[in-house]
Amino acid sequence: MSDLQLVPGNSLLAATPEEGRQLAVKLARLVIKLTQPDDEKRRQQRAIYADNPMMLISIGQTVAAEFATIAAANNYWRERPESR
Template structure:
């Protein structure tokens, strides 16, 4: 197993939804890195998915799933006094 930390800072708690979204993107990228640890192969594959709309949609779905998990861990930021 890699020493790659899949949950940065070992916490899903963020101060704002924007920080949560950024964490979701980072976590999705970390999963890709764990799945394909070879930097050069990942660079080569970017050219493939950059031209494939279905693959780009799949990337968006991966980030959305990560964000849903983070949002739930943060109680959808409802406990913040400045939440809408």
């Protein structure tokens, strides 16, 4: 297993929904990097998914799943009225 840290800072806490969404994108990218650790192969594959709408939708679904997890961990930001 890689020494790649899959949860940056070992926390899903985010001050705002925007920060949570950014963390979700980062987590999705880290999963891809873990799944395909070869930088060159990932660059080669980028050309494949860049022109495939279904693959791009799948990427969006992965980020959405990560964001749902982060939002739940942050109690949907209800505890932080200043973030509304």
